[in-house]
Amino acid sequence: MMKKFFSVFMVMMLVIGVLAACGPKRDAEQVKEKNSGTATENVKKPEKLVVWVNDEEKQKQALSDIFKKYTEKTGIKIEMVAVSMLDQAKKLALDGPAGKGPDVFYQPHDRIGDIVLQGLADPVDLGDAKGEYSKTAIDAVTYDGDIYGAPLVVETYGLFYNKDLVPQAPKTMDELMNIAKEKTNASQDKYGFLMEATNFYFIYPFFAGYGGYVFHNEDGKYDTNDVGLANDGAVKGAQLVQSWFENGYIPKEITGDVMNGLFTKGNVAAVITGPWNIATYRDALGDKLATAPLPVLENGEHPKSFVGVKSWMLSAYSKNKEWATDFMKFITNEENSLHYYEVAGEMPANEKALTNEKITNDPLISGFAEQIQYGEPMPNVPQMSQVWDPMGNALQFIAKGDDPKAVLTEAVKTIQDKIAASGGK
């Protein structure tokens, strides 16, 4: 038996040895061309562009209108493929090299660091159009000094309230706490104020309003060694959050689904959540629904909410980068951004569209539009992906009543360990 194996093995080694010596023959030219990206690209009009869009009905509907217009204008067919936004990066990493990827895909800006690290996207040359987008949006899609996306949508969270229960939006945190105190009756499922208070994404403004930060930001560069989530400001924010749980305003079992269910039933006076809930809430509450910016903290600061920017990105595997860029600029121009807003209900990143009266006069959107001014873009460095879990856990401990200072210090340590363990610096 051994002898047999041995002889088979020898033959294999022989063949492998002969073959392995060779490898591909490629001339330097070809390599150079591929590496230098867009420079040597020919600008011939492609027959079609493949675009990955988020798998959501309203958004797809809005985009297909806009895509049609682009085809009319240029004659380039647009193939729209629906891929859930959360899965796009993962799938592009496979589809791109396999030659099945899109020319253009759609991502929230906080994934840009990850995507660039993997070499999946190329910078976008927005040219003169750069000035058309709001500054927050451009900041958000800038990574290492390059712009990686054509921003379509900005979003942040705001305060929704039920006018039947609170006629006026609370202006300050104190007012909101009073509402919570008066209206909460947990045994009957009535609440004054609810939010997903164990989700760091939503809780961040209360940390940041007092001076906490994720990574120290100096001139648009993040210092990932400097994590400010256990400093005095962050602890102060955490204490505020803890008081909500301690006073029984918010149950620690809260989830988005529970919150939406109770709010749409009319059991909750006010919730803090994102504009993606507008449609569901409006269907359930009708005229009773109103929105406002987040209430001011006791130190007079506006809570600095995370601003998310969703933008079109250019696949590094696209063979039609010029036209893809042209296309990205077209779909995010004022007219199309507005159309997108009207159909899909998401706030445009295009400055002119954002200040259009269609938006400023929309009572449900204006609260969010205002809150955006106080917000800051989520960090787009890849290290951010190590922040969510430890902070989410920390908030669970805080909800259970553990000492915020100790919990946050521990969480920051975990974040730093995780960044180190995952190979980042």
Add this chain to the structure above:
Amino acid sequence: MSRKTKSIIEVTLIYLFIAFMFVVIAYPLLWTIGMSLNPGTSLYSATLIPENASLEHYKWLFTSPQSDYLTWYKNSLLVAAANSILSVFFTALIAYAFSRYQFAGRKYGLYAFLVLQMFPSLMAMVALYILLNMLGLLDSLWGLILIYVGGQIPFNAWLVKGYFDTIPRELDEAARIDGAGHLGVFFKIMLPLAKPILAVVALFNFMAPFTDFLLPSIILRDPDKYTLALGLFNFINDKFANNFTRFAAGSILIAAPIAVVFLFLQRYLISGLTAGGTKG
């Protein structure tokens, strides 16, 4: 206490326990049905007996132009049927060879089947993706079927081999004397006699595509090619827009046919598994 009273008490207790199990089994299932009849999207505002029950979710699945439910259903049935038939065929071939013939690698082959099942396959998906890409079968139902058929071999070949071993060799020999060849024995003796275990394998492989959402999510792109499990999972996978009630409605419509097939094949299930697993 007389023997008879004791017996009556015992039987009553047994019935009581079985009744208790019925409740435990039925409760979550009824709850799912209740959920699917609740209007709205939230799981938690739903109640077991909805205040204002409506069939809106079912209606949406079947009639909304945005719903691909029927296409998904058709895809799933195709994948399930093909997977079921092909798996039975290939598995039976292998099991026959392992049960009745001596050949190089036979002994270690059985151990290999065993070991291969034990390694987690989560990370293997990327390799399958690239393999299908080489074959040009990405984003295709046949690619998916191919992987299902190949992937089930270790477990099922081993099960079927166990069953074949219980079929007396005298039967093969008798058939051979009557002039049957290798194939003759396989088709005329083994396959008909192994019906119970083949039914079990068919059933397992029929069910698998209905419950797996990971693999399709990696290799299928076009919503027209989604299988039910993947499509339904997407209803609730969205970070901010879960639609549990619609998911529940869709799920019930998957569970119902599977349960029917299942119960229909119950007889085989019990006898097939027992004999197959016994001798393995």
Add this chain to the structure above:
Amino acid sequence: MPEKRVRHNPVVAVVLSVLFAGLGQLYNRRYVKGILFIIIEAAFLMTFYNFLNIGLWGLITLGEIPKVDHSIFLLIQGLVSVIIIAFAAALYYFNIMDARKDALRLQRGEPFPSLIESCKNAWDKGFPYIFVAPGLVMLVFIVVLPLLFMVSLAFTDYNLYNSPPRKLLHWVGFTNFKNLVSIPIWQDTFFSVFSWTIVWTIVATTSQIALGLFLALLVNDPRIKFKRFIRTVLILPWAVPAFVTILVFAAMFNDKFGAINRDILSAFGVMIPWMNDPFWTKVALILIQTWLGFPFVFALFTGVLQSISRDWYEAADIDGASRWQKFRSITLPHVLYATAPLLIMQYAGNFNNFNIIYLFNDGGPAVRGQNAGGTDILISWVYDLTFTTNNYNMAAAISIIIGLIVSGFAIYQFRRTRSFKEEGNI
């Protein structure tokens, strides 16, 4: 008419056929066969040469120029090449042996069998191989290849910050395994997750087996009527796709808003923190797994119970054995012995039961000072490492460890139950 050909040398035939398939056959004057073999090898080389060349080069170097060479694609092409070569080598080995056999026959001066005869011989001898071949090829590419890929990843430096196509991967030897047991953050997490994985596997599987057995015994009682109906209902949980039931359970177990606390336990004035206390989450997971898993065992045992001969019990009755004694010494050994392999599979399956952990509470709740969630088992931790934090190399290393543990356990148990009896001799 036998003719002596002592001068014919088998060694020459072997050497020739090693050089190129078919040459040895030509030397043996089996021209048709020889030419056929030559054509096959030539065709093989022409078709696959480039693919294999790049593949093997890629497997060894993992690419040389970032962004042009994609390490992952090269790695897989390399593994596919190795597999193709292994298949080819097996055939090549057959070619060499064939040349040797024919040469020996020539040397001894025996006549060659006629074409029809040799075809029939080949069919008889090759029959099991022909039957196994299609399945084997599928198995190798669909099951073995991905496994090799995963094993390879454990020896690379593939993580988020070193991802193709922007960067190239490199072979790093056993570094990842060393880190797993030496760097504190990995070490602590690994051992705490590992110990819960063991507890989970044993408790959850044993309780589903116990419940299945108990119910099978009850329903098998001759005094019970409506057996068919009862069995049908008891199998029901198996027939509903597991991911649906798990998600429904997750909603029902919500501490404050779920039906279990609200509608059932509130009647007794208790509220159990199912989702927020690791202990209770573990309890909930075990209960749910029992619910999901007992029907399979029930079906299995029902079959076995029906096959136990009455004689055993009658003999025991004559000896005046109590019911417990009969169970201990007749039923239990019978049932366990008969189903051991499948029961072992149940344990192995739960060890890797990703779905329930992930879908129920995503490994949560969190535990202070620990990296993984309070109920994460190894496989769900691997999922997190792979898809959330892109630590592919560590995830692969852990996967290998999982595989080795489970298959070691399974093989040991299988050997003990002597299920691998060797038979079959046609």
